[in-house]
Amino acid sequence: MTPRALPAIDPRALRDACGRFATGVTVISTVTEDGDHGMTANAFMSISLDPPLISISLDRKARMLGKVREARRYAVSILTSGMEPLARHFAGRADPTVTQPFAHLQGVPVVPGASAVFVADVTQEVEAGDHVLFIGRVRHMELSDDAQPLLFYGGRFGAVA
Numbered sequence: 001m002t003p004r005a006l007p008a009i010d011p012r013a014l015r016d017a018c019g020r021f022a023t024g025v026t027v028i029s030t031v032t033e034d035g036d037h038g039m040t041a042n043a044f045m046s047i048s049l050d051p052p053l054i055s056i057s058l059d060r061k062a063r064m065l066g067k068v069r070e071a072r073r074y075a076v077s078i079l080t081s082g083m084e085p086l087a088r089h090f091a092g093r094a095d096p097t098v099t100q101p102f103a104h105l106q107g108v109p110v111v112p113g114a115s116a117v118f119v120a121d122v123t124q125e126v127e128a129g130d131h132v133l134f135i136g137r138v139r140h141m142e143l144s145d146d147a148q149p150l151l152f153y154g155g156r157f158g159a160v161a
Contacts, residue, residue: 022153025079025087028056028064029102029109030071036102036109037067040091042152043131044076052138054120057131068122068134076118077111079150081159086111087150106140115147 023042030037043057054076058065068074079087089095102109106119120136151158 019154022151022158025083025150025152025157027077027079027086027090027101027111027114028058028068028074029077029111030064030067030074031104031107031109032067032070037064038090038101038109038111039064040087040089044078047135053123053135054118054138055133055135057128057133060130060132065132069125072122073108074120074122074134074136075105075108075110076120077114078116079111080113080115080144081148081150083111083113083150084157087157105142113147114144115149116143117141 024044026041026044027038028041028044029039039062041056041058045055047053047055056068056074056076058068085095086098086101089098089101101111103112104110105117108119110117110119118136118138119140120138122134123137124135126133126135148160151160
């Protein structure tokens with residue numbers, strides 16, 4: 001059987017199709033010698049319960065990529081439904097009213113009031129096309145039982161009905 005060429009997948013169409021999957025919204029953060037760094041992301045997932053592993057996916061062009069590589073650790077703060085301005089701030093739409101976005105937990109910046117926070121040490125990097133996956137071993141976590149999640153679907157923020 002001769003393999004046949006598949007039609008090219010348009011990157012924008014792929015992004016739009018993936019946007020049909022509702023996700024939570026996180027702020028990925030780390031600290032380097034030049035200070036605290038954060039970015040909004042929805043590319044986060046649990047990898048393993050034993051050992052406790054999570055993963056984030058960063059675009060090769062993202063400034064955060066070099067920061068996480070340098071620090072070798074990161075935090076993931078899962079945002080709540082009232083945190084859309086913070087999500088926009090860390091997505092590149094700087095909000096001058098956001099002056100103290102972080103608290104520190106285990107030496108890493110995290111979003112206070114997040115529904116859950118994970119602090120992880122990078123154990124592995126996986127090159128994946130135009131992104132790099134950072135698998136991290138969770139060394140600390142905290143969660144809030146009553147928080148409602150901030151959601152992202154079809155390019156828009158939303159909340160659980």
